[in-house]
Amino acid sequence: MWSGRLQAGWDITGFTNGGYALSLATRSMEGEAGGRSLISVSSTFVNPSTPGPVDISVETLKRGRNMTTMRATVGRDGTNLFHATGVFADADRQVPDRDIVAGDPPDLPPPEDCYRPEPSEGVSFPPEFHGQIEIRIHPDDAAAFLGNYAPVPSFRGWFRLLDDEPIDAHAVVMATDSFPPAIFNSKFTPGWTPTVELSIQIRNPEPKAWLAARFTTRFVTGGMLDEDGELWDEHGRLVALSRQLALVPR
Numbered sequence: 280m281w282s283g284r285l286q287a288g289w290d291i292t293g294f295t296n297g298g299y300a301l302s303l304a305t306r307s308m309e310g311e312a313g314g315r316s317l318i319s320v321s322s323t324f325v326n327p328s329t330p331g332p333v334d335i336s337v338e339t340l341k342r343g344r345n346m347t348t349m350r351a352t353v354g355r356d357g358t359n360l361f362h363a364t365g366v367f368a369d370a371d372r373q374v375p376d377r378d379i380v381a382g383d384p385p386d387l388p389p390p391e392d393c394y395r396p397e398p399s400e401g402v403s404f405p406p407e408f409h410g411q412i413e414i415r416i417h418p419d420d421a422a423a424f425l426g427n428y429a430p431v432p433s434f435r436g437w438f439r440l441l442d443d444e445p446i447d448a449h450a451v452v453m454a455t456d457s458f459p460p461a462i463f464n465s466k467f468t469p470g471w472t473p474t475v476e477l478s479i480q481i482r483n484p485e486p487k488a489w490l491a492a493r494f495t496t497r498f499v500t501g502g503m504l505d506e507d508g509e510l511w512d513e514h515g516r517l518v519a520l521s522r523q524l525a526l527v528p529r
Contacts, residue, residue, distance in 0.1 A: 298456025315367035384511035394421035455521035470528035
């Protein structure tokens with residue numbers, strides 16, 4: 280059993296950001312993975328998380344020759360908050376030297392020419408946790424905040440940690456849930472958009488400085504929406520893919 284704390288300041292209208300909360304679970308699983316590193320995680324959120332202490336139980340489902348599959352349950356006072364299943368692999372495992380990348384990083388202006396959301400007291404957007412990281416949004420997508428919406432809901436921009444802190448796989452997990460929901464770049468009224476499921480694949484474990492991000496929603500049906508995410512490093516290499524299922528903004 281592991282213990283941790285969801286810190287205040289990583290909130291969205293009082294509820295802890297899901298990617299930040301999930302990164303506590305991935306760190307706990309990695310602590311029992313025998314030196315293997317995170318390559319994928321899939322999570323189901325059962326109850327909203329709020330700042331405060333949490334208990335994290337970790338179970339090894341399988342330890343193979345090159346990979347270990349683990350499950351973590353995060354709770355508080357006997358109530359489950361979310362579950363996560365992670366896959367961890369040897370960093371020096373043999374992989375094919377051939378790639379197929381049928382996509383490109385988002386075309387972004389330099390970070391200094393992009394819009395930076397600045398949290399301020401008494402304003403619901405951007406959320407408080409944006410003061411803990413650095414987000415820069417493409418000027419064309421930032422126009423959504425003035426009512427100029429994209430044909431397909433999406434946000435593009437840059438992500439990095441404060442004070443030049445290096446980005447590891449757990450920070451990548453957090454980054455996949457750090458931008459405004461893509462549905463905000465549409466005629467839907469912005470509001471709390473609770474995550475139901477979040478799955479992340481780590482492809483390049485050593486990103487540097489800024490990450491280029493693109494998040495897109497294509498289907499909003501039955502009161503639920505999808506959001507597909509991509510993270511790329513400054514050299515145009517794919518860092519991670521994500522897929523999220525969420526409720527429409529409340």
